[in-house]
Amino acid sequence: MKRNKDDKKNSLELxxxxxxxxxxxxxILKKLKEHKKVYRDNFDQYKRLKGEVFYIQxxxxxLKESLIFNFEVWYDENFEPLxxxxxxxxxxxxxxxxx
Numbered sequence: 719m720k721r722n723k724d725d726k727k728n729s730l731e732l733x734x735x736x737x738x739x740x741x742x743x744x745x746i747l748k749k750l751k752e753h754k755k756v757y758r759d760n761f762d763q764y765k766r767l768k769g770e771v772f773y774i775q776x777x778x779x780x781l782k783e784s785l786i787f788n789f790e791v792w793y794d795e796n797f798e799p800l801x802x803x804x805x806x807x808x809x810x811x812x813x814x815x816x817x
Contacts, residue, residue, distance in 0.1 A: 739747070
């Protein structure tokens with residue numbers, strides 16, 4: 719490959735012609751172009767998936783906050799008014815008896 723570049727450089731200096739590529743270099747350039755296309759496609763897919771992950775994580779965070787808020791409201795409604803006495807602790811099972 720190095721020799722081909724040197725040969726081209728010498729031929730350009732002597733002939734003054736445009737850069738001509740041989741079959742080996744053409745194949746390499748073609749493969750490079752294909753690899754660049756695959757890279758671009760994969761990178762676009764990565765960016766799309768990263769956006770989806772960000773969106774889903776935002777939804778999870780919002781739902782966590784909502785769950786905590788709703789739990790605190792429920793807790794305050796069921797246990798806070800009588801926090802100083804034992805009557806504030808209502809059993810969850812309606813068939814529960816303290817006997």
